[in-house]
Amino acid sequence: xxxxxxxxxxxxxxxxxxxxxxxxxxxxxxxxxxxxxxxxxxxxxxxxxxxxxxxxxxxxxxxxxxxxxxxxxxxxxxxxxxxxxxxxxxxxxxxxxxxxxxxxxxxxxxxxxxx
Numbered sequence: 001x002x003x004x005x006x007x008x009x010x011x012x013x014x015x016x017x018x019x020x021x022x023x024x025x026x027x028x029x030x031x032x033x034x035x036x037x038x039x040x041x042x043x044x045x046x047x048x049x050x051x052x053x054x055x056x057x058x059x060x061x062x063x064x065x066x067x068x069x070x071x072x073x074x075x076x077x078x079x080x081x082x083x084x085x086x087x088x089x090x091x092x093x094x095x096x097x098x099x100x101x102x103x104x105x106x107x108x109x110x111x112x113x114x115x
Contacts, residue, residue, distance in 0.1 A: 003069070 027033035080088045
């Protein structure tokens with residue numbers, strides 16, 4: 001199955017590898033990348049209270065994981081197509097509201113224009 005221990009370990013390995021490679025991609029030089037890794041290790045939290053994550057973050061994480069598992073084998077549009085139109089449009093409205101409410105309002109330049 002897609003959620004077996006082997007697949008989850010491969011996914012974690014890929015995540016960590018890509019995360020490490022992003023540090024090198026964003027750094028100006030190899031020395032800068034090594035400095036970033038050094039700061040990550042040196043600035044590790046020394047008190048357990050610094051590791052606390054807000055409950056709202058856990059709730060949203062759980063929501064995303066459940067939705068990913070639920071929609072793994074079934075497309076979203078085919079899932080909502082069988083619903084009553086009022087429920088379907090309520091879901092569309094909630095999704096649209098979420099996009100507008102959580103959209104970033106800062107203007108960030110496109111990364112490749114910086115090179």
